[in-house]
Amino acid sequence: MNRNRSVSGDPYPNEYIEEIVLRDGTPLTLRPIRPEDAPLLQEAFTHLSPQTIYMRFLEIFKHLSDEQARFFANVDYHSKMALVGEIQEDGKERLVAVARYAMVGPQESGVAEAAIVVRDDFQNRGLGTIAMSRLLKYAQEHGVKEFLGTIHVSNARIMHFIRRGGYPFTKTMIEPGVWEIRVHLDEKPEQV
Numbered sequence: 520m521n522r523n524r525s526v527s528g529d530p531y532p533n534e535y536i537e538e539i540v541l542r543d544g545t546p547l548t549l550r551p552i553r554p555e556d557a558p559l560l561q562e563a564f565t566h567l568s569p570q571t572i573y574m575r576f577l578e579i580f581k582h583l584s585d586e587q588a589r590f591f592a593n594v595d596y597h598s599k600m601a602l603v604g605e606i607q608e609d610g611k612e613r614l615v616a617v618a619r620y621a622m623v624g625p626q627e628s629g630v631a632e633a634a635i636v637v638r639d640d641f642q643n644r645g646l647g648t649i650a651m652s653r654l655l656k657y658a659q660e661h662g663v664k665e666f667l668g669t670i671h672v673s674n675a676r677i678m679h680f681i682r683r684g685g686y687p688f689t690k691t692m693i694e695p696g697v698w699e700i701r702v703h704l705d706e707k708p709e710q711v
């Protein structure tokens with residue numbers, strides 16, 4: 520497989536590969552996902568706490584199947600995109616964050632479902648903020664006008680995150696304990 524082409528043949532967006540340093544000095548690469556990241560996603564999943572898995576997927580499962588990992592690792596870099604945070608650990612590449620969006624489809628033009636997860640031992644170190652800001656910018660450059668998220672009502676951290684982003688949003692209870700959040704990326708963010 521040519522590492523510079525996606526599965527659909529779209530060119531891999533090399534220009535979005537970025538070397539970053541977390542505020543505690545940890546170096547990390549933020550880059551678009553690749554199909555060959557599937558096993559790394561499965562490995563990363565084994566480091567997530569049940570709480571983190573639940574907040575991300577709103578269900579608990581113990582491992583990411585081969586099929587799920589393939590699904591998550593294959594994007595077209597336009598209607599579906601994912602950025603991963605990669606570190607070197609024990610001489611191996613490891614993924615510690617994934618921020619993704621997927622356009623909902625023609626029935627809701629410009630709307631994309633978005634989600635993010637950061638490995639527990641990397642949380643509260645500023646990584647989620649950086650990954651989400653880069654994903655948001657990429658999304659805006661690719662025609663996304665609204666991020667749609669399903670959030671557990673107890674997820675104070677992601678709500679803090681959304682408020683701090685400054686974009687206007689609406690919140691609807693779609694089932695007991697679950698908010699649907701719509702963040703309007705085409706409106707001017709407030710200074711927060």
Ligand SMILES: CC(C)(COP(=O)(O)OP(=O)(O)OC[C@H]1O[C@@H](n2cnc3c(N)ncnc32)[C@H](O)[C@@H]1OP(=O)(O)O)[C@@H](O)C(=O)NCCC(=O)NCCS
Nearest residue numbers: 574575634635636637642643644645646647648675676679
């Ligand atoms: C939500 C998540 C992605 C944030 O990533 P992160 O790398 O920890 O985020 P950051 O370190 O950049 O920022 C965390 C912010 O939350 C704040 N925070 C931490 N715990 C909090 C809490 N219980 N309530 C409110 N805010 C909280 C921190 O103070 C920080 O804000 P600040 O920078 O303004 O001080 C991460 O916690 C995660 O993976 N959670 C599980 C999955 C999830 O909930 N995904 C969202 C739904 S798809």
